[in-house]
Amino acid sequence: MHSPGVRRTVRRILLSVFLFALLAGVGGFYLLLQERALRQAASEARILLTSALAIREYTTDHILPKLSRLPEEEFHEETVPSYAAQTVFRAVARTYRAYTYREPALNPTSPADLATPFEVELIRRFRADPALDEISGIRATDTDRLFYLSRPIRVTQERCLACHGTPDRAPPAMVAKYGSTAGFGWRMGETVGIQILTVPLTEAMKGSLELVGLLGLGLALVFGVAYVALTLSLDAMVVRPLRALSSAASAASQSSDTRRPLPKSGAGEIRDLAEAIERLRTSLGKALVQLGGRGGSRGASLPGREGG
Ligand code: HEC
Known part of the structure; x- marks a missing residue:
């Protein structure tokens, strides 16, 4: 089992907030x-x-x-x-x-x-x-x-x-x-x-039903727009950059190819993370080079490394 992704969690939270607000509001x-x-x-x-x-x-x-x-x-x-x-x-x-x-x-x-x-x-x-x-x-x-x-x-x-x-x-x-x-x-x-x-009272009651219907419609509209906007920006800012980052990070763990670019898009936090991984990758590369230079006989090379 795979724990639910950001998108699904956010969708669930949004829907429950929407249903609650609709019921309570209307x-x-x-x-x-x-x-x-x-x-x-x-x-x-x-x-x-x-x-x-x-x-x-x-x-x-x-x-x-x-x-x-x-x-x-x-x-x-x-x-x-x-x-x-x-x-x-x-x-x-x-x-x-x-x-x-x-x-x-x-x-x-x-x-x-x-x-x-x-x-x-x-x-x-x-x-x-x-x-x-x-x-x-x-x-x-x-x-x-x-x-x-x-x-x-x-x-x-x-x-x-x-x-x-x-x-x-x-x-x-x-x-x-x-x-x-x-x-x-x-x-x-x-x-x-x-x-x-x-x-x-009939007219007034009918009038209040109409107003309640309008409120429900307005709420649904606002929530619909908010939902689409949130999921789209979540996709662009978090989900896609995170996926790219995770594939780049896993590629880096298997290869020392530091030229492989890390994503430069996404939310600020993700860009910071990308930079941190970049630094980690660079220092890891340097450490491995030093290790390799000191004594090749002690088997310093990591599995899957292509030399450095
Ligand atoms: C001049 C005579 C007269 C006086 C004084 C009078 N009423 Fe009447 N009242 C009538 C008549 C005649 C009716 C019927 C009216 C109709 O055709 O609707 C009536 C009707 C009513 C009704 C409606 C129910 C029914 O009997 O048809 C009430 C209640 C009533 N009167 C109460 C009072 C009260 C209380 C007073 C004192 C403030 C009062 N009346 C003074 C003659 C009078």
Whole structure:
């Protein structure tokens, strides 16, 4: 067995470094991008949910007080905080499909606001823990991966009970429109529903996959170029000069022909080595000549020597 040459050793080292860098780089970058996409979605969702809340507050504080001045037989949904917020966000969702906003409740005034099983579960969690004020996560639908952010809707103002308390206290025109069976009987402090907002993740995730692919390609390219450059220069600077040197050195050990040239190319260290061997060869030649001159009878000539 022959121990592996420089070229093979270097190739092995380069390949393992490359594989490690590719895995660590691409994997780490992917995780980083996913994490970033998630953080971005979360902050986007938080801003949007805050604006939904602002619409609710605006309606409660600025529109609702005007309602008391309306005649009994008139009711306008525009004065309802939930209606205002959901209507504005339906308009947003017409342009940005996966951005949705809902205010589902367990006992909703409008049938459209009936909580889905997923939303019921969130409402249950908020009802079970009054200190909990936000739940977020990722949901997959048939077409999209969505980031959702939800906050509880708790009845914190007496004003809400004007319409959600009992049907006889509610504006008659509202009861006429929505009926007297649902959306009533809410109590102060009760968690009646949630605000739930979704933000799409699919695009961001796809984007991060693309970036990771690009990084992988870039790394492979850099490593490919580095590999070719290194092996070529290793060949020119080390492997070939070393081979020439070793054949010259072995030829010198068998012959005193000092005219046989030693390689003058290769890395500095190899040239130094060549010079050292050259000196060694010269002094060996001289020593042998002296030895040969002193006493031929003692058999000073080496085997294979052609005289000197
Ligand atoms: C003027 C009457 C009125 C007042 C005051 C009012 N709401 Fe409503 N609320 C409604 C009506 C009507 C709907 C149904 C709107 C729709 O068609 O989407 C509704 C819907 C909701 C919904 C969505 C679920 C459902 O029942 O359809 C929530 C949650 C809600 N209201 C909470 C509140 C809270 C909290 C307050 C107090 C800040 C409040 N509401 C004040 C009339 C009112």
